[in-house]
Amino acid sequence: MEVRLDNGTLWIGTDAYPLHTITRVTTTEADPERRAAVRNYAIAATSWLFPATLASAVTLKAISALITITALAWFTLRTTTLIKYLSTTQHVLIIETATTRHRALASTDRRPIEDLAFRIMDALNQPPDRINQP
Structure with missing residues (x-):
């Protein structure tokens, strides 16, 4: 600026x-607005991880592994971002x-x-x- x-x-x-x-x-x-950040994190985690868990449970092993790895990578990235935001x-x-x-x-x-x-x-x-x- x-x-x-x-x-x-x-x-x-x-x-x-x-x-x-x-x-x-x-x-x-x-x-930072901690309450809003944690609420948004919880909503996003629930809306992504729950369907990913269901999808990995009903699909083939290879697809299930891919879904699980993707969901865990996303979860790790979001958690790291939240921790960084809350500490600034x-x-x-x-x-x-x-x-x-x-x-x-x-x-x-x-x-x-x-x-x-x-x-x-x-x-x-x-x-x-x-x-x-x-």
């Missing part, structure tokens, strides 16, 4: 924030204007988010004639 400062306006992607309306910039951590933390840049708070940007790496918050606050503290100078 492109982040730039142009003529007193902060652009984050296609969202524009005029600098004079920004009152505060902060960072925070957002935990999103670092979020929040821009507050005179009227509302905006979640402007999120990343799993804290450093770029904190650096961007610092740069935005630095731009806010600069005189208007120095904002776009190198």
Whole structure:
């Protein structure tokens, strides 16, 4: 996502924030939505593994083995993805204007988010004639 400062306006992607309306910039951590992730995982596992078990029980041994191996590979991939998702933390840049708070940007790496918050606050503290100078 492109982040730039142009003529007193902060652009984050296609969202524009005029600098004079920004009152505060902060960072925070957002935990993943665990309940929804586990629920979606359980639904997907049930809807795929149950039919795969039934199909492998009523088919020939070779086809049954193929179905079982495919189902176990899928199950392993989904479980690994779920564990990775549940263990990550999103670092979020929040821009507050005179009227509302905006979640402007999120990343799993804290450093770029904190650096961007610092740069935005630095731009806010600069005189208007120095904002776009190198």
